[in-house]
Amino acid sequence: MRNSTTRRSLLKKTLTGLGCAAVMLLSPLSLQIALAAEAEKDELKFGFIKLTDMAPLAIAYEKGFFEDEGLYVTLEAQANWKVLLDRVIDGELDGAHMLSGQPIGATIGFGTKAEVVTAFTMDLNGNAITVSNSVWEEMKKHVPMADGKPVHPIKADALKPVIDKINAGGKSFNLGMVFPVSTHNYELRYWLAAGGIHPGYYAPHKGDISGQIDAKALLSVTPPPQMPATMEAGTIHGYSVGEPWNQAAVFKGIGVPVVADYAIRKNMSEKVFGVSKSWAEANPETHKRVVKALIRAGQWLDADNNANRKEAVEILSRPEYVGADAQVIANSMTGTFEFEKGDKRETPDFNVFFRYHATYPYYSDAVWYLTQMRRWGQIADAKPDSWYLETAKQVYLPAIYREAAAELVAEGKFAASDFPPAGDDGFRAPLTDTIDGVPYDGRKPNAYLEQFEIGLKGDTKI
Amino acid sequence: MSNPSVATPITETLKTARTSALLKRWAPPLILPLLGIIGFLLCWQLVANNIQTSLGQFPGPAQVSEQFSGLVGAHLKEREKARVFYERQDTRNAALLAKNPAAEVKVRPYTGKPTFVQQIFTSLYTVMAGFAIASLIAIPLGIVCGLSKTIYTAINPLIQVFKPVSPLAWLPLVTMLVSALYVSDDPLFAKSFLTSAITVALCCLWPTVINTTVGVASIEQDLNNVSKVLSLSPLSHVRRIVLPAAVPMIFTGLRMSLGTGWMVLIAAEMLAQNPGLGKFIWDEFQNGSSNSLGRIMVAVIVIGLIGFALDRLMLLLQRQFSWDKNAVLR
Numbered sequence: 001m002r003n004s005t006t007r008r009s010l011l012k013k014t015l016t017g018l019g020c021a022a023v024m025l026l027s028p029l030s031l032q033i034a035l036a037a038e039a040e041k042d043e044l045k046f047g048f049i050k051l052t053d054m055a056p057l058a059i060a061y062e063k064g065f066f067e068d069e070g071l072y073v074t075l076e077a078q079a080n081w082k083v084l085l086d087r088v089i090d091g092e093l094d095g096a097h098m099l100s101g102q103p104i105g106a107t108i109g110f111g112t113k114a115e116v117v118t119a120f121t122m123d124l125n126g127n128a129i130t131v132s133n134s135v136w137e138e139m140k141k142h143v144p145m146a147d148g149k150p151v152h153p154i155k156a157d158a159l160k161p162v163i164d165k166i167n168a169g170g171k172s173f174n175l176g177m178v179f180p181v182s183t184h185n186y187e188l189r190y191w192l193a194a195g196g197i198h199p200g201y202y203a204p205h206k207g208d209i210s211g212q213i214d215a216k217a218l219l220s221v222t223p224p225p226q227m228p229a230t231m232e233a234g235t236i237h238g239y240s241v242g243e244p245w246n247q248a249a250v251f252k253g254i255g256v257p258v259v260a261d262y263a264i265r266k267n268m269s270e271k272v273f274g275v276s277k278s279w280a281e282a283n284p285e286t287h288k289r290v291v292k293a294l295i296r297a298g299q300w301l302d303a304d305n306n307a308n309r310k311e312a313v314e315i316l317s318r319p320e321y322v323g324a325d326a327q328v329i330a331n332s333m334t335g336t337f338e339f340e341k342g343d344k345r346e347t348p349d350f351n352v353f354f355r356y357h358a359t360y361p362y363y364s365d366a367v368w369y370l371t372q373m374r375r376w377g378q379i380a381d382a383k384p385d386s387w388y389l390e391t392a393k394q395v396y397l398p399a400i401y402r403e404a405a406a407e408l409v410a411e412g413k414f415a416a417s418d419f420p421p422a423g424d425d426g427f428r429a430p431l432t433d434t435i436d437g438v439p440y441d442g443r444k445p446n447a448y449l450e451q452f453e454i455g456l457k458g459d460t461k462i
Numbered sequence: 463m464s465n466p467s468v469a470t471p472i473t474e475t476l477k478t479a480r481t482s483a484l485l486k487r488w489a490p491p492l493i494l495p496l497l498g499i500i501g502f503l504l505c506w507q508l509v510a511n512n513i514q515t516s517l518g519q520f521p522g523p524a525q526v527s528e529q530f531s532g533l534v535g536a537h538l539k540e541r542e543k544a545r546v547f548y549e550r551q552d553t554r555n556a557a558l559l560a561k562n563p564a565a566e567v568k569v570r571p572y573t574g575k576p577t578f579v580q581q582i583f584t585s586l587y588t589v590m591a592g593f594a595i596a597s598l599i600a601i602p603l604g605i606v607c608g609l610s611k612t613i614y615t616a617i618n619p620l621i622q623v624f625k626p627v628s629p630l631a632w633l634p635l636v637t638m639l640v641s642a643l644y645v646s647d648d649p650l651f652a653k654s655f656l657t658s659a660i661t662v663a664l665c666c667l668w669p670t671v672i673n674t675t676v677g678v679a680s681i682e683q684d685l686n687n688v689s690k691v692l693s694l695s696p697l698s699h700v701r702r703i704v705l706p707a708a709v710p711m712i713f714t715g716l717r718m719s720l721g722t723g724w725m726v727l728i729a730a731e732m733l734a735q736n737p738g739l740g741k742f743i744w745d746e747f748q749n750g751s752s753n754s755l756g757r758i759m760v761a762v763i764v765i766g767l768i769g770f771a772l773d774r775l776m777l778l779l780q781r782q783f784s785w786d787k788n789a790v791l792r
Contacts, residue, residue: 079744324751
């Protein structure tokens with residue numbers, strides 16, 4: 001009968017259709033497993049701020065490392081750190097050159113709350129603190145000299161009498177830094193506190209995020225390009241910033257860098273390559289490839305004892321990257337750093353892009369920034385040691401770095417010894433090379449905070 | 463004229479008459495402005511030579527023209543880099559196809575940074591987009607306000623309150639709105655473009671609204687009577703009587719809006735990061751190199767020239783659309 005034949009043929013058709021669909025669904029899957037995974041997104045846009053330590057991004061682009069990984073990357077300078085962070089969070093930028101404190105600050109909710117992670121540290125060191133000529137004239141009287149030159153590192157003890165003098169004249173002592181969760185902010189505060197100068201507290205739980213509670217030196221945010229002009233106008237007496245703004249002050253004769261941050265605490269992460277967590281989860285293969293290209297760029301920058309730095313300086317001086325005069329950039333990137341005009345010192349580690357496992361995202365670096373956030377009140381409450389470690393693990397993702405490194409070793413571009421050993425727990429050896437001699441052990445953050453005279457510790461709350 | 467004693471004075475008179483006629487014809491539009499510009503350039507060079515700050519020397523005309531040729535040169539170099547990039551991509555794609563003929567190959571746009579010339583075009587089409595949005599809102603609104611006194615009295619306070627708001631004040635709000643509402647995996651427009659265009663629209667729709675309202679409200683009563691006599695439908699009334707009568711005022715408003723929009727755009731681009739002239743100036747400021755001030759001056763002059771050109775364009779359009787060909791439009 002027609003009914004039964006139609007039903008049977010319908011059943012046959014459905015079954016064949018399902019069978020075909022199953023075959024079609026399964027075959028690309030098997031093909032994917034057979035081939036290496038493709039990057040989920042290959043047209044990327046990364047943001048950066050015009051500072052010399054965006055070099056790994058510029059080098060990875062100019063030397064074709066991104067293209068080798070099949071990625072088509074556009075680099076775009078951003079107006080300021082806030083705009084950069086907002087654009088990464090809302091997806092306009094796939095990733096960006098970020099301050100080490102930005103992913104951490106965003107994750108704990110100081111400033112815009114968002115989940116931002118990083119799997120690559122772009123560089124170590126690279127900042128300095130510059131003061132105006134008039135402040136330096138006064139400071140020099142209190143700085144120990146040897147052979148007619150100041151003994152480095154210059155401690156903030158020499159600055160204290162200068163501040164007292166300015167305060168006696170009825171004025172406040174003002175300093176600039178680039179962002180509330182910037183590395184420059186924490187370095188400046190550390191240096192001031194080591195000299196007995198109180199840099200001020202934050203009290204976000206009370207709504208006070210000026211960072212000037214109880215302060216003897218008032219710190220405020222100033223955009224880097226405006227720092228030289230603001231210092232010349234007398235609005236600020238000094239600033240803490242990355243390059244080329246310290247050397248620019250020397251070239252223009254308006255200020256004197258007094259201390260570089262590698263002397264404040266040696267070899268800690270400065271900038272990181274940050275992405276939003278949702279982006280990292282949606283594009284794991286792309287993220288890994290980006291990290292691979294950046295590792296190669298970092299290694300190129302430090303290769304052969306900084307042999308490639310001259311070429312790097314030429315690339316960075318192009319207006320689409322840092323744009324400052326090549327001479328100014330070269331002053332800090334080719335192994336020297338000029339303090340007072342004419343006083344150039346050998347500083348091969350002024351900025352480090354690959355040596356000392358610079359590119360590995362160490363938990364201990366994240367924990368240090370968290371301790372400083374607690375020290376100055378950005379984290380209002382006391383937290384147990386375990387909280388520090390857990391937060392660090394949320395933000396820093398060494399696992400992705402490891403995958404990238406493993407692939408690079410497999411491709412023969414690197415040796416396994418170029419990277420931290422496999423069993424590394426993510427903590428650097430305790431750091432003793434600090435300006436005030438206080439050792440830092442990332443595994444014991446609360447005990448570390450107890451050692452400071454100035455700064456919140458224990459259960460103290462503003 | 464065979465008698466030279468008569469002919470020569472006559473020729474002389476003709477010559478002087480011709481020269482004075484030429485001068486009278488050309489002096490106002492050409493010679494006087496040229497003299498003004500040359501005088502300004504000389505003053506500028508003098509002033510620039512005397513302003514020497516620790517942050518650099520104020521750029522004079524010589525430095526500015528040097529920077530301009532530098533920017534054009536950079537544009538050409540970038541075009542060359544783009545060509546090489548596409549060649550590399552083609553070779554890569556060809557290799558992929560050779561390995562696997564069924565592979566998907568994409569041609570991706572050049573990843574390098576936009577040059578000064580490209581930034582000029584970006585600024586132009588952003589301002590056009592913002593201006594179009596503003597006009598689409600402002601002209602109907604103005605017509606409605608002009609036709610109905612009640613609606614005008616109701617809306618007028620809002621217009622007066624929103625008119626003086628600076629673009630930089632609108633920008634954070636607009637950025638937030640665009641980020642929240644314009645979510646898409648493969649966006650057609652960049653968010654920075656939308657933010658800039660909307661900010662421009664918000665700031666430049668007010669002159670058009672006000673001028674359209676005034677233009678519509680001041681239509682001659684005779685024309686309104688004609689419409690009543692013919693019992694025109696509201697839409698016909700607007701199309702056939704109101705719009706043509708109000709065109710002069712509407713275009714005045716549009717010209718002012720375009721001028722305001724162009725000014726606002728530069729400010730909006732600086733913060734919204736739309737890759738146009740505003741971003742060029744901000745990036746050069748951040749560079750702080752010895753060339754930067756000169757380049758910023760180049761951008762200032764280009765912005766001025768483009769603003770002037772846009773205004774002349776609107777004037778041309780106004781002459782086209784105006785029904786009173788005898789009216790003097792400047």
